[in-house]
Amino acid sequence: MKGIIFTEFVELVETTFGYGVANALLEGCDLPSGGAYTTVGTYDHEEILSLVGRLQKLTGTPAPDLLEAYGKYLFPKLAEQMTAMSLKFDGALDLLCSLESIIHKEVLKLYPDAELPSFNIKKINAKEILMEYRSCRPFAHLAKGLIDGCGDYYQQTLSVSMKHLNTDTEFSTLITVRQS
Template identity: 40%
Template structure:
């Protein structure tokens, strides 16, 4: 997993829980990297799982909720770091539709060795089915990215998750439905 993901997680912890909390979870986690991440380095995804677990222990917030929060945070960071991914995109569904065939292609150009999840999407009117597959257990991160995207585009979207994962691989079907805003 690329270092940018780890450094953004540490930034989230520092922002939401404080520098001391970030230092504590890194120290207590006994990580092979010792918590020293570079943006372009590659690290074992289990380090992130360990860090989130320690943060959960200290904060009392469920691991899945923390990973979802991190997904929302990452969407905001991607907006700041990679605004080109959001150009000429007018809504959440259209953005999510670009992940596999636009965003991930550009990421692979920057980081050829990156192991990315796959996002297959199909739109139908006011709904979208987004199929997430990954060798890593981060469907809650994808959920957070989807929520962050809906928030960015100021859209009210119901998100249902059907987890079909097995054997330590994530396979989740997200069903997104746009809700009408009642003024």
């Protein structure tokens, strides 16, 4: 997984829980990388899961809530990259409808080794879409947080609900997004 996902996570922990918790987190995880993340590096996605699991123990906040809070924090940072790629959208739903066909496609051109989920996106009507998240990594709650962050970014109110359909071989979640 790309370094930005790790550096921003550590930054979120530092700003939300303080440097003491961030240090305890990195020291207590026994990470293969040693935890000295850089934006240009690539690390095993299992490290984020270890960090989230340990942060849950340190703070008492459930792991899915931590992943959602992280997604919300991460979105504006990813949006900067999007602007650098000259991608522009009319609002949250417009962006979400282009996530698979444009945004993550451009990400893959830039970083051919990026580990991305697949999204099958259906427009129900002008105010509602259905996103089917599929991945071999368990990051549906990160996706929910990113969608929440996308709503904040465009100052639009979104209600997001999830239904997990995980199988033995794949993580799969139906995400409904309604704009009000």
